[in-house]
Amino acid sequence: MSLEKPYLDVPGTTLFDMDQSRQGYWLNQFCMSLMKPENRERFKANQRAYVDEWPMTEDQKQAVLDQDLNKAISLGGNIYFLAKLGSTHGKSFQQMAGSMTGMTEEEYRDMMISGGRSIEGNRVVGESGDAQANRQPQGKSRVEGKA
Amino acid sequence: MSLEKPYLDVPGTTLFDMDQSRQGYWLNQFCMSLMKPENRERFKANQRAYVDEWPMTEDQKQAVLDQDLNKAISLGGNIYFLAKLGSTHGKSFQQMAGSMTGMTEEEYRDMMISGGRSIEGNRVVGESGDAQANRQPQGKSRVEGKA
């Protein structure tokens, strides 16, 4: 596509541009429907049946059912829309954000209390910061995965 | 109010500015509801009951029930919204426009075929054209009224 995208070299980051938005239209509109209490109840009662009411791709539906926010974002989801899915499941914004890093809730919270993730090494793809692709997932899960 | 209104001296004309729009908000939103076939049916079945569902003033409701478009416009209505009321009653735009002049449908149609209403005398309040307040209503109804 012909949109200029100077932001593609920012590591671990997907901007919600017009291409993402087009791909994720129904995924995000599904999330909007969860702003109504009656829809949240219906969704929680039978998630598969509820997502099947929406013209999402199967991958998008699976990302919703798995609460896999990274996957959902790669398929056109935006965090402010996806937050409605998280809140339906009783998740805070901090729990949602943390879930995308591979860290445990405690690890992520501790990182924030210690001043947050450093910008050093995380500005451009190919540097050596903790948000770079070759250092995922982060936290204990990584150590355990490697062990 | 503090909006500048250089258009107040145009005869027989009400611009749909922010003040008109605020006054006519529910009148116009009521009209929008008539874009749905089921609402048109409900309205036609019991007009009074239907208008009572809306927080309009009694004057606005009466203008709706009377299909008095001039009155409705003076109370904040806009012609494109009011057109939904007209179409619900099976009226064309020409019938609606004509109804605001006092002319019969035939008189108004003939005026249009002859080239429409002249601009001469109708630019500014106080000139002598046929749209000036002292020459209302127009057409036979005026002649008969005077006779």
Next chain:
Amino acid sequence: MAKITASVFTSHVPAIGAAVDLGKTKEPYWQPVFKGYEYSKQWLKDNKPDVILLVFNDHATAFSLEMIPTFAVGCAAEFAVADEGWGPRPVPKVIGHPELAAHIVQSVIQDDFDLTIVNKMDVDHGLTVPLTLMCGQPEAWPCPVIPIAINVVQYPVPSGKRCLNLGKAIRKAVESFDKDLNVQIWGTGGMSHQLQGARAGLINKDFDGAFMDLMIKDPEAQAAVPHINYVREAGSEGIELVMWLTARGAMSDLNGGPPPTVKHRFYHVPASNTAVGHLILENG
């Protein structure tokens, strides 16, 4: 590279759509109107665009009083034909061009126009009547259409100058799109008409003629005309004419190119309450 090759200007009177839909085009009342578009239909066949940018206004159809965008660009894959109170017109649905629309939106917003991005919009007579006039009654419209809606219903409406400059920004956007596309831009609405009050039925042929002259020769001069002149001279609904300036602003001569060629000019009174005006300009 995409390129705007021509602009089409036309009234979009709802009664014209009804006349076609109800098979009344041969009636003496309507014959002269449709005769004025015979050339145009052939011209469009001979100059078939890949995409049409269609500048129009919503008439309290897709936009209620809840949200009123000054400039809105339709970015969806398709747009349904609206039910304006008589049931939807029996015409094809409108297919959009999401890629070009996204590109225009990105370029024009970065050029300091504060667009509203629209992904759901039922389109009313303002958009479908020009298609009917130029295409007749096909099974499908000849190409994708990007709807560009300008608010001319709720005051304050944008100035003529702003509408012209929007056209210039659109042209810049189109020319930076990386696919080869033949793009037309259509400006619709007007001519003189008033649909309300004791002055309903106003027609001002002199104003309309002078407007069309300036649209051809000196659109910058026309763009400087304030709203009150349209309202006073061309009727309260004559303000729709500012939308012609957006299409005109996208032509080459306002961006350093040669003057456009006038392929067709037509004017007739009346269609219902309204004067009908029509122009086709090709870039030189």
Next chain:
Amino acid sequence: MAKITASVFTSHVPAIGAAVDLGKTKEPYWQPVFKGYEYSKQWLKDNKPDVILLVFNDHATAFSLEMIPTFAVGCAAEFAVADEGWGPRPVPKVIGHPELAAHIVQSVIQDDFDLTIVNKMDVDHGLTVPLTLMCGQPEAWPCPVIPIAINVVQYPVPSGKRCLNLGKAIRKAVESFDKDLNVQIWGTGGMSHQLQGARAGLINKDFDGAFMDLMIKDPEAQAAVPHINYVREAGSEGIELVMWLTARGAMSDLNGGPPPTVKHRFYHVPASNTAVGHLILENG
């Protein structure tokens, strides 16, 4: 004549609202955040405005993907508190100021900003959390509020320069309103934060500090910074900071007046995922 007397800048983190609503403000985690606003609450009592113009962004609450306005001005008599998925916050509804809002809309659109007029909008944490931080938990908010929503969610978003210039146009509009009103303008959002992907949790204190310095001393320089710098340096959601520029653009010094007085400055990490920044500037 109405007059903008001061500007307030603050983050609008949803977790801050939740902390107040759930009575957690004395917890060690939250204490430092609310301590930073103690001065501000007293200041607002001592400098009670007649109207607040509150610049914020909707977070996929009132605006779905159906329609995304770049700039929207709330002209309604009142605005309900939104249910963002947890039920509405237990805070007072927001009372608007339709007369001043209409005046601003008329002036600013005629000044070539292509606003969307909004008459129905449920307001989310972007608008209510700043009110909570500055007012605590009153029965009713201290004065009417005009919501001014800027799109920073769907790219393309407006440039920092455009946001600053919107502030200038708003100031001009307010000063031409014929009633005596003490008006404050609040810019909200930020500071550095990222809510998505492997880089979630990013905080850049150096960027935030430099941003606040320039907001005080040289907002025109900050307005020239392109989006990509915010995204790269302050996180994908750090782009919200451009909204501070709109409030800053409405201050006197950018329109020939003396520099503003810094009444208060505060910065703290973290609130949930986010750095909290806060400034109060009074016109000199």
